[in-house]
Amino acid sequence: MIRAHTRTHSLTGAQTRTRARTLLRATAAAVALPATVAGLLVSGAGPASAAANAGPGFPAHYAAPYLETWNSPNTLADARNNGGLKYVTLAFVISDGSCNATFNGNTSITDAGWTNAVNAHRAAGGDVIASFGGASGTELGQACGSVSALQAQYKRVVDALNLTRIDLDIEGGALNDTAANDRRNQALAALQQAQAAAGKRLDVNYTLPVSPSGLESNSISLLTNAKSRGLTVNAVNIMTMDYGSPMDMGQAAISAANGLHTQLGQIWTSKTSDQLWAMEGNTPMIGVNDTTSEVFSTANAQTLESFAASKGIQLLAFWAVGRDKACATSGTLSDSCSGTPQSAYQFSKTFNALTGGSTTPPPSGGRTGQITGYGGKCVDVAAASSANGTAVQLYDCNGTTAQQWTVGTDGTVRALGKCLDLTSGGTANGTQAQLYDCNGTGAQQWQAQSNKTLVNPVSGRCLDATGPSSANGTRLQLWDCFAGANQQWNLPA
Numbered sequence: 141m142i143r144a145h146t147r148t149h150s151l152t153g154a155q156t157r158t159r160a161r162t163l164l165r166a167t168a169a170a171v172a173l174p175a176t177v178a179g180l181l182v183s184g185a186g187p188a189s190a191a192a193n194a195g196p197g198f199p200a201h202y203a204a205p206y207l208e209t210w211n212s213p214n215t216l217a218d219a220r221n222n223g224g225l226k227y228v229t230l231a232f233v234i235s236d237g238s239c240n241a242t243f244n245g246n247t248s249i250t251d252a253g254w255t256n257a258v259n260a261h262r263a264a265g266g267d268v269i270a271s272f273g274g275a276s277g278t279e280l281g282q283a284c285g286s287v288s289a290l291q292a293q294y295k296r297v298v299d300a301l302n303l304t305r306i307d308l309d310i311e312g313g314a315l316n317d318t319a320a321n322d323r324r325n326q327a328l329a330a331l332q333q334a335q336a337a338a339g340k341r342l343d344v345n346y347t348l349p350v351s352p353s354g355l356e357s358n359s360i361s362l363l364t365n366a367k368s369r370g371l372t373v374n375a376v377n378i379m380t381m382d383y384g385s386p387m388d389m390g391q392a393a394i395s396a397a398n399g400l401h402t403q404l405g406q407i408w409t410s411k412t413s414d415q416l417w418a419m420e421g422n423t424p425m426i427g428v429n430d431t432t433s434e435v436f437s438t439a440n441a442q443t444l445e446s447f448a449a450s451k452g453i454q455l456l457a458f459w460a461v462g463r464d465k466a467c468a469t470s471g472t473l474s475d476s477c478s479g480t481p482q483s484a485y486q487f488s489k490t491f492n493a494l495t496g497g498s499t500t501p502p503p504s505g506g507r508t509g510q511i512t513g514y515g516g517k518c519v520d521v522a523a524a525s526s527a528n529g530t531a532v533q534l535y536d537c538n539g540t541t542a543q544q545w546t547v548g549t550d551g552t553v554r555a556l557g558k559c560l561d562l563t564s565g566g567t568a569n570g571t572q573a574q575l576y577d578c579n580g581t582g583a584q585q586w587q588a589q590s591n592k593t594l595v596n597p598v599s600g601r602c603l604d605a606t607g608p609s610s611a612n613g614t615r616l617q618l619w620d621c622f623a624g625a626n627q628q629w630n631l632p633a
Contacts, residue, residue, distance in 0.1 A: 189252035192302045193259045195267035197341075197528040198227060200418065200577045201452065203491035204269055206231040206460045209243045213257035216268075219461050223485035224492050226266040229307055229457055230254075232274035233297055235283035241293045245277050249300045258301060270297055271307040271347065279314045281324035291327040298331070298342065304564075305374065309347040310362065321362045322369070329371040336566020341529070341576075343374035343565065345455070347423065350378040352392040354399025363407055372565035372598070374581060375454050376404060377421025386433035390440030393424055394447050410597065411580065412550060414452055418580030421455030422448060426463060426487045427478025428471060435471075438482050441490040448494055454579065456491040464488050506548040509632030510537060514625055515610025518543045521575050522613075526556040529563075532573040534605055534614040547631050551585040552578060553594075559584040562618055567599035573616040592628035593621055602627045 198204075204227035207219060219225045233249065236242045241249055258268055272294075273279040284290035298306065308328075314320060328344050335342040346366070348359040355363075355378070366373055378400055380393035397420060404416045411419070422444060424436045441458075448456055458464075465484045467477035478487070511519040513534060520535035524542035537543060546554045553560040561576035565583040578584060582598035589595055594603040596618060604619035608626030621627065 187252050188248055188250040189255040191250075191300055192255050193262055194302050195258075195262040195304065196265060197304055198267060198343075198577070199495065200579050201449070201454055202227050202495040203456045203488070203493075204229045205456075205458045205464075205488060205491065206271065206423070208460050208462045209247065209254065211462055213251075213253040215462065216257040216261050219485075219488065220261060220264060220266060223461070223464065223488035225461070225488050226492075226495055227268070228261075228266075228461065229269040229271050230301075231271045231460065232277070232309065233270055233272045233280070234274065234277035235280055237278070237283075239280070239284035239289050239293060241272075241280055241297050249297050255301075267305075268301070268303075269305045269307050269345070270301055270303055271309050272297075273309040273311070273314060273347075275309075275311055279308075279310065279320070281310075281320040281327075282314055282317055284323070284327075287323055287326045287330065290323055291331050294327060294331050295334075298335070304341045305343040305345065307345040307347055307377065311349050311379070315348070315358050315362065318361070318365075322365055325362075325366045325369040325371050328366075329369045332372060332564055333370075333566055333568050336562070336564040336571045337568055339563055339572050341564040341574075344371060345375040345377055345421065346373060347377040347379060347421070350380060350396045350400070352383060352387070352395045352399075354378075354396055354403050360403060360407070363404075367407060370567065372567075372582060373419070374565070374579070375419055375421045376400065377423055377455055377457065379423050379425075379459075381423070381425035381434070381436070381459065382430050383434060384431055386431075388440070389424060389429075389434055389436040390443040393422055393436075393440070393444050397422055397447070397451070397453065408582075410582075414550070415580035417451045418454050420451075420453045421457060422453060423457040423459065425459040427467075427480040427482075428473045430473065432471070432473050435480055437480050438486050438490065441487050445490055445493055452580075453494075456494050458487055458491065461488065506546045507632040508544060508546040510539075510543050511545050511547075511553075511632070512537065512630045513628065514605040514608055514614075517610050517612070517614075519545060519616065519629070521555050524556070526558055526575065528558075528574075528576050530575040532560060532575060532616045533612075534610060534616070535612050545632065547586075547588070551587065551597075553584075553586050554578065560586065562596060562599075566618065567596075567601070569601065569617075569619050571599075571618040573603065573618070588629075588631055591623045592630065593623055594627075594629050595621060603629065 207228040236245050332342045463478050464487050466482050467479050472479040517534040518537040521542040522531040558575045559578040562583040563572045587595045601618045602621040605626040606615050
């Protein structure tokens with residue numbers, strides 16, 4: 141069933157326009173559906189299951205288009221096997237009419253069909269993002285009346301699906317609900333910090349509407365509030381679709397990305413240009429948009445992917461995987477095909493070319509060698525593993541590559557092609573240090589001080605040897621700076 145939804149944006153001050161966005165949504169808050177249709181919509185649902193298995197995480201650059209969870213869980217395997225997608229964004233988690241998180245308002249987050257599909261996808265080397273919100277139903281930030289209740293619902297989803305990355309698709313009335321935006325940002329910041337204290341990572345992406353010139357004022361206000369509430373935003377993903385009039389949709393997406401780059405720099409003023417590009421995502425609606433004179437073609441997709449790769453953009457997505465095939469007739473607006481000439485999964489395969497970069501490009505210059513610290517031990521990558529999440533520790537100096545660090549001119553400290561990172565972007569005392577794909581976030585920024593400390597400028601805290609102990613395997617962490625011996629580091633000359 142196709143349902144039309146409206147989204148109102150501020151364009152230039154008081155000017156507004158309403159745009160229709162067509163989505164297939166099966167929600168408890170939706171208008172009543174015939175029983176036969178409703179039965180089809182929930183046919184993939186199964187009994188509750190245990191929490192999903194952990195995933196491998198995400199590279200620095202990747203495609204993760206939106207996969208409709210009101211379709212069968214089998215669509216995830218199809219996207220992997222036929223579309224080559226390692227990463228997808230599950231759409232959408234919303235309220236069931238109360239402060240309770242569900243898929244689409246009617247399917248349990250612990251549904252066995254989806255849990256099994258996620259487990260199989262991760263076993264094949266992929267991972268998933270869960271997206272909260274969307275154009276229909278009630279987003280949890282509006283459904284839950286307190287920060288603590290909202291945090292509990294976000295945590296329930298994160299725990300059930302074993303997530304390290306989530307997406308907040310905020311649009312329409314939800315975007316203009318400033319009280320809900322503030323509540324959401326407080327809840328996400330608290331959850332992010334709690335996950336970090338537990339040694340877990342939680343990256344938070346915001347997906348927001350744009351005009352071809354960039355974000356509108358309500359989105360900028362939301363992001364400014366997120367920063368003020370202490371939320372580390374991993375990516376800002378823009379919906380490059382439904383502008384209201386015909387145009388070159390590839391160039392419009394690029395124009396919006398350029399505008400976003402400037403706007404992000406006005407919020408996160410300490411980030412370099414490369415770091416700002418690494419915060420960006422870009423999500424067109426493939427084929428025929430709800431404004432049917434707008435068509436995002438396969439040629440537009442190639443143009444956008446090339447631009448994203450050249451700038452170091454983190455994420456490409458699109459609406460939606462279930463539409464990534466040709467319709468019987470070109471020009472058709474449909475929830476199940478794109479309406480533009482294409483082969484099956486052509487958009488997935490085009491955008492997937494972005495996937496695979498394990499790190500952002502290393503800076504020119506920098507100093508490489510051992511970093512020594514407490515007890516004369518070396519900063520070491522556990523087991524010389526380059527896997528995301530590998531512990532960074534103290535160990536006897538042995539001259540291996542696991543102890544060769546490059547202190548970059550961009551503020552990063554790198555080994556084995558990855559960055560010294562704070563788990564889940566945490567800023568609290570006790571946040572553990574790990575190795576992770578370089579992604580330009582503040583969790584990977586370090587400033588050497590004259591007293592030999594290494595300060596993370598986002599938290600204002602220092603790299604610290606836990607304990608203090610100089611035993612082999614002592615984990616490095618974040619802690620209040622006091623210039624003790626366990627916070628002093630000798631960097632490469």
